[in-house]
Amino acid sequence: MKNPLFKNAPANRAAFTLIELLVVIAIIAILAALLLPALSSARTRAFMATDLNNNRQILLGSQLFGGDNEDSLPQPGWGTKVDCWAAAANIPLGGNPATYDSVLTNQIDSFKRGELYQYTKTEKIMMCPADKPTPQFKQRQIYTTSYVWNGAVVGYAAYTISSNNWPKTFKSTRFKPDAVQQWEADENGSLLFWNDFSNYPDQGISARHGKGAVVGMFGGSAQRISVADFAMLAGCPNGAWDKAGGGSRWRFAKPSSPNQLWCNPVNDGHP
DSSP: OOGGGGGTTTOOOOOOOOHHHHHHHHHHHHHHHHHHHHHHHHHHHHHHHHHHHHHHHHHHHHHHHHHHHHOOOOOOOOOSSSTTHHHHHOOOOOOOGGGGHHHHHHHHHHHHTSSSHHHHHHHSGSOOTTTTOOOOOGHHHHHHHEEEEEGGGGOOOOOOOTTTTTTOOOBBSSSHHHHHHHBBOOTTOOOOGGSSSEEEEGGGGTTTTTEEEEEEETTOEEEEEEEHHHHHTOOOOOGGGTTTTTTOOOOOOSSSSSSSSSSBBTBBBBO
């Protein structure tokens, strides 16, 4: 039996009013605005930590290769007609998004037949975790690595088709330990940046991590470098890379002397 004292009491309320709901949504939005930059920064730091590890593992493989080959460096992939650090000779090339999956499978197989796989044993260290297979990514010819080597490893010397003569690599001792052997190529530059496994320094570095990037040294270490500092060493003020890719060198200021990037053991460090 109901108590008559409570016959006029309001029913229990189970729902928010519109005002209350809007206040809750506003609080959540404010908290999200405060937290998202911190989360994004933490993710960037995590990606860069992975890049540092990837670089160290690849360069360790390079040093182990040198130990088995009289201190000579692996081929940098200055062209695709010879075995190199990242693939076997004549790697199948991509460029057509429709065939991305099949070409990627074949390129991974080619990596496993390249010069460093016996030392690294995994293709996972070849990719920056922030380098995703976007539609633009699938237009590259090379899918298996985010990193490129410095063409200084062969003195930026071209393959001579007529004589089938591939340039030999220098010994690692010809380079200063802090000279840059490897970096992340600029994913927003020319697709020619992705036609093989090595580049000129003035073809640029990726800015996918913001103001900093990771580079690997001939001495085997890896470190963060600011994109601005890389640009200055490359001779490209404000990061204005040679976007044409493979175009004429020195569209900007040719460095007056060898540096960490332009470190060809001959010809004053330059091509």
